[in-house]
Amino acid sequence: xxxxxxxLSQMFNGLVLGALLALISSGLTIIYGTLGVxxxxxxxxxMLGGYAGYVAFSYxxxxxxxxxxxxxxxMLVGVLMERxxxxxxxxxxxxxxxxxxxxxxxVFVEAVRFFFGSLSKSVPxxxxxxxxxxxxxxVYPTYRLALFGIVAVALLVLYLVLYRTKLGMIVxxxxxDPVMVGSLGINVxxxxxxxxxxxAAAAGFAGIVNAPVVSxxxxxxxxxxxxxxxxxxxxxxxxxxxxxxxxxxxxxxxSITSMFNPGYAYVxxxxxxxxxxxxxxxxxxxxxxxx
Amino acid sequence: xxxxxxxxxELLTLVGLVLAPFVLGWIGASPDTVNRVLVWGLFxxxxxxxxxxxxxxxxxxxxxxxxxxxxxxxxxxxxGFPSVVLALVLGMVVAAVVGYLIGLIxxxxxxxxxxxxxxxxxxxxxxxxxxxxxxWTGGENGLPGVPTPHFHLGSLDLDFSTGWSLYxxxxxxxxxxxxxxxxxxxxxxxxxxxxxxxxxxxxxxVGHNIHGYKLxxxxxxxxxxxxxxxxxxxxxxxxxxxxxxxxxxxxxxxQAAIGGTGTLFGPLLGAAVWxxxxxxxQSSTGLGAAWKLVLGIIFVVLVCGLRRGLIGGLxxxxxxxTGCKAKRAAAAAQAAAAPPAAAVPVxxxxxxxxxxxxxxxxxxxxxIILEASGLSKRYGGIVANSDIxxxxxxxxxxxxxGPNGAGKSTFFKMLTCEVKPSSGKIVFDGRDITGxxxxxxxxxxxxxxxxxxxxxxxxxxxxxxxxxxLAALRGRFRLDLFRSLKRIPGLTEQVxxxxxxxxxxxxxxxxxxxLAYGEKRRLEVGLALATRPSLLLLDEPLAGMxxxxxxxxxxxLKSIGQGRTLVVIDHDMDSLFELAGQVTVLQEGKVLVEGxxxxxxxxxxxxDAYLGGVHGTLxxx
Numbered sequence: 007x008x009x010x011x012x013x014l015s016q017m018f019n020g021l022v023l024g025a026l027l028a029l030i031s032s033g034l035t036i037i038y039g040t041l042g043v044x045x046x047x048x049x050x051x052x053m054l055g056g057y058a059g060y061v062a063f064s065y066x067x068x069x070x071x072x073x074x075x076x077x078x079x080x081m082l083v084g085v086l087m088e089r090x091x092x093x094x095x096x097x098x099x100x101x102x103x104x105x106x107x108x109x110x111x112x113v114f115v116e117a118v119r120f121f122f123g124s125l126s127k128s129v130p131x132x133x134x135x136x137x138x139x140x141x142x143x144x145v146y147p148t149y150r151l152a153l154f155g156i157v158a159v160a161l162l163v164l165y166l167v168l169y170r171t172k173l174g175m176i177v178x179x180x181x182x183d184p185v186m187v188g189s190l191g192i193n194v195x196x197x198x199x200x201x202x203x204x205x206a207a208a209a210g211f212a213g214i215v216n217a218p219v220v221s222x223x224x225x226x227x228x229x230x231x232x233x234x235x236x237x238x239x240x241x242x243x244x245x246x247x248x249x250x251x252x253x254x255x256x257x258x259x260x261s262i263t264s265m266f267n268p269g270y271a272y273v274x275x276x277x278x279x280x281x282x283x284x285x286x287x288x289x290x291x292x293x294x295x296x297x
Numbered sequence: 298x299x300x301x302x303x304x305x306x307e308l309l310t311l312v313g314l315v316l317a318p319f320v321l322g323w324i325g326a327s328p329d330t331v332n333r334v335l336v337w338g339l340f341x342x343x344x345x346x347x348x349x350x351x352x353x354x355x356x357x358x359x360x361x362x363x364x365x366x367x368x369x370x371x372x373x374x375x376x377g378f379p380s381v382v383l384a385l386v387l388g389m390v391v392a393a394v395v396g397y398l399i400g401l402i403x404x405x406x407x408x409x410x411x412x413x414x415x416x417x418x419x420x421x422x423x424x425x426x427x428x429x430x431x432x433w434t435g436g437e438n439g440l441p442g443v444p445t446p447h448f449h450l451g452s453l454d455l456d457f458s459t460g461w462s463l464y465x466x467x468x469x470x471x472x473x474x475x476x477x478x479x480x481x482x483x484x485x486x487x488x489x490x491x492x493x494x495x496x497x498x499x500x501x502x503v504g505h506n507i508h509g510y511k512l513x514x515x516x517x518x519x520x521x522x523x524x525x526x527x528x529x530x531x532x533x534x535x536x537x538x539x540x541x542x543x544x545x546x547x548x549x550x551x552q553a554a555i556g557g558t559g560t561l562f563g564p565l566l567g568a569a570v571w572x573x574x575x576x577x578x579q580s581s582t583g584l585g586a587a588w589k590l591v592l593g594i595i596f597v598v599l600v601c602g603l604r605r606g607l608i609g610g611l612x613x614x615x616x617x618x619t620g621c622k623a624k625r626a627a628a629a630a631q632a633a634a635a636p637p638a639a640a641v642p643v644x645x646x647x648x649x650x651x652x653x654x655x656x657x658x659x660x661x662x663x664x665i666i667l668e669a670s671g672l673s674k675r676y677g678g679i680v681a682n683s684d685i686x687x688x689x690x691x692x693x694x695x696x697x698x699g700p701n702g703a704g705k706s707t708f709f710k711m712l713t714c715e716v717k718p719s720s721g722k723i724v725f726d727g728r729d730i731t732g733x734x735x736x737x738x739x740x741x742x743x744x745x746x747x748x749x750x751x752x753x754x755x756x757x758x759x760x761x762x763x764x765x766x767l768a769a770l771r772g773r774f775r776l777d778l779f780r781s782l783k784r785i786p787g788l789t790e791q792v793x794x795x796x797x798x799x800x801x802x803x804x805x806x807x808x809x810x811x812l813a814y815g816e817k818r819r820l821e822v823g824l825a826l827a828t829r830p831s832l833l834l835l836d837e838p839l840a841g842m843x844x845x846x847x848x849x850x851x852x853x854l855k856s857i858g859q860g861r862t863l864v865v866i867d868h869d870m871d872s873l874f875e876l877a878g879q880v881t882v883l884q885e886g887k888v889l890v891e892g893x894x895x896x897x898x899x900x901x902x903x904x905d906a907y908l909g910g911v912h913g914t915l916x917x918x
Binding site: 038044091094098100102104105106109110112113117119120124228229231232235236238239243267269271272275276279280284287 | 352354356402405406409412413414417418421427429543554586589594596597
């Protein structure tokens with residue numbers, strides 16, 4: 007029943023999904039780590055990226071432009087959301103923050119449903135990346151192959167922003183000790199806005215580059231949000247390496263279980279999450295002080 | 298205002314439920330929508346106990362709603378189970394059992410982690426229903442043909458099939474649900490739920506096993522969800538698979554937030570607003586699919602603007618109209634301004650004071666009550682405490698001083714087992730308590746008052762002390778879900794007595810948030826006292842007080858010290874030297890010296906520690 011080619015290709019599917027989840031989860035985790043806000047609209051951000059890219063694509067026909075527009079649009083939405091609403095919630099209980107981002111997520115999803123309908127939309131892959139590629143040991147859809155490269159580059163860019171720029175240094179310091187960073191004379195509010203924008207953009211980018219693989223629908227972000235939560239619980243809140251590791255683990259679990267029976271993919275994901283919670287309650291690469 | 302009559306709320310609910318069909322029927326509401334409101338309202342009662350009272354925001358209630366619903370529907374449709382009511386009850390039991398198991402996992406973490414885990418769990422249930430269990434649940438088709446309840450009572454044949462007749466059955470279910478829930482929130486367990494919501498750290502520190510109580514709230518919520526799920530199947534004559542979706546959990550959360558949490562009735566109001574608005578937007582305005590967008594926007598606006606939902610908003614409005622709030626605020630201001638002349642009387646009742654402590658010293662008076670040996674605490678490379686040997690005799694009043702960063706608070710945290718020592722041993726009352734849980738240590742009779750107030754902020758002074766006293770009277774965990782607080786022997790006396798001790802008798806019904814700082818400080822000590830400790834640690838009880846308040850508090854501590862063993866940390870040396878019989882000086886995590894106040898005052902080591910060898914420099918100058 008299980009042959010090697012099938013297994014390898016599922017492994018690779020898991021890698022692609024894992025990289026995608028890693029990128030989306032990084033966005034969620036740096037927002038939480040820096041601002042202390044769990045963004046339940048993060049799945050909607052993923053969806054918005056796809057739709058914004060879809061609109062750009064249907065006017066211009068250019069996939070790269072669609073990616074740029076999708077990413078920038080979601081970044082803008084993130085910044086506006088932070089300036090317009092989220093910042094008034096920094097001093098309110100975590101539950102209120104969760105409720106308001108949850109509500110905003112619903113508003114985004116329903117607004118898209120209102121304007122685009124419930125029927126799914128599709129964005130074709132760019133011309134050079136259509137069809138399949140023979141890798142020698144297996145044949146694999148070319149765009150998925152490229153997708154892995156694209157997401158890996160995006161993760162690298164995010165890594166460079168976090169670990170090689172001044173903003174990244176402030177963000178990482180803020181995750182460890184927000185009070186200290188605030189007292190160093192840094193304008194944390196501008197940083198908060200940027201972080202929210204970048205975190206949202208990561209989800210938006212993932213949404214548009216994934217659009218040629220899975221067709222777009224208004225509620226496409228919902229399972230992504232759930233999987234992202236599992237990734238963050240496994241990897242540890244506020245940890246970029248944790249998000250990457252957790253993403254890859256979750257991606258592989260989903261893909262490999264799906265090979266046997268897709269119905270159990272979530273069950274296995276849940277088992278993995280429970281194991282981590284029992285053995286390492288703060289996540290594989292998390293720490294108690296970050297919460 | 299609703300406290301005058303013990304069963305007023307129940308009575309009003311009953312009247313409301315009886316009148317609803319007439320009023321709502323008259324304005325043309327569809328009975329189907331009204332029944333739906335009752336299902337969501339009952340579902341929401343459990344959620345409110347979990348979120349509104351205990352402070353645990355779960356996005357996974359659909360798991361239990363679906364479990365209870367599908368279990369009831371399955372035994373009714375596939376196994377031909379004869380009784381609808383019993384099937385609903387069984388569905389509730391199954392949901393509660395599942396809730397218990399899931400709670401064990403989800404409650405390993407709190408806050409956002411808890412929210413994320415519950416989301417993930419609910420999603421698992423959805424997929425399990427769809428795929429591995431499809432044979433039993435009908436997969437995406439659900440289970441059609443769920444019957445409605447009918448009873449044969451002698452010659453009487455009662456059939457609750459559709460519309461307003463089904464309403465009668467649902468109304469009875471809802472009424473029982475609300476009566477049970479009211480009992481729960483008025484029980485000691487309900488009081489502890491609120492304490493966990495307000496300050497889990499302190500709830501645990503006064504001696505409650507908060508994990509057990511959280512799990513209780515989780516199971517109660519799951520039981521309500523399971524029963525309501527069964528009702529949904531009965532209402533639709535069909536158990537829909539979308540009961541298991543994240544959307545169901547989300548709708549519940551939104552309805553509760555719209556109506557307002559912490560009152561049990563919020564979810565019902567929220568469901569009414571939600572479902573009637575949905576009907577109205579869909580049918581009358583031709584908005585069609587956009588109804589959810591409108592409701593989403595309303596929800597966001599409400600969360601931004603009305604923190605306590607519609608019920609909270611109405612309450613505030615009522616307060617504004619009647620001037621009730623203003624009167625209360627004025628009374629508070631007056632009481633705060635009035636000189637607390639009653640600070641002294643506490644010292645006049647030494648006999649009563651001496652009678653309180655839990656362990657009335659079975660040993661000889663000079664016995665050792667606490668002994669710490671070789672106690673060290675390292676945080677990475679930083680050594681907070683190293684090799685501290687410390688012992689306290691029964692009945693002693695010990696002072697601890699030391700410069701900032703000497704490790705005094707860390708030392709206290711280790712003694713109460715809030716922080717696990719890196720090495721060393723703590724023996725309290727002849728028992729090795731090293732590594733025990735804070736709640737257990739408190740149950741043994743050792744607790745502390747905090748340097749930074751750890752109170753239950755939205756509760757009144759009396760409620761605060763009640764929570765602490767309950768730990769002493771009921772132990773760390775007890776499931777007296779249906780017992781009235783009034784029925785607990787000795788509770789009122791102990792709370793009143795503590796009120797007297799800390800001189801807050803004039804303000805028992807004031808919410809903590811409205812107290813003056815000095816009063817909060819006294820309540821902080823009161824919380825520790827109400828647990829009837831035999832050894833009480835006080836971490837800077839005088840911090841931030843004015844000179845007058847200090848003098849009063851010193852008197853207060855003196856009176857508390859009679860018949861108790863006290864260890865006090867403070868920076869106010871004059872006050873401490875006046876209070877303490879023996880003083881221990883800590884410096885850089887070590888015991889520098891120990892002795893009577895006179896010995897300490899004249900000790901050159903101590904002078905060096907505090908003045909940093911200034912007299913040397915002064916000599917040069």
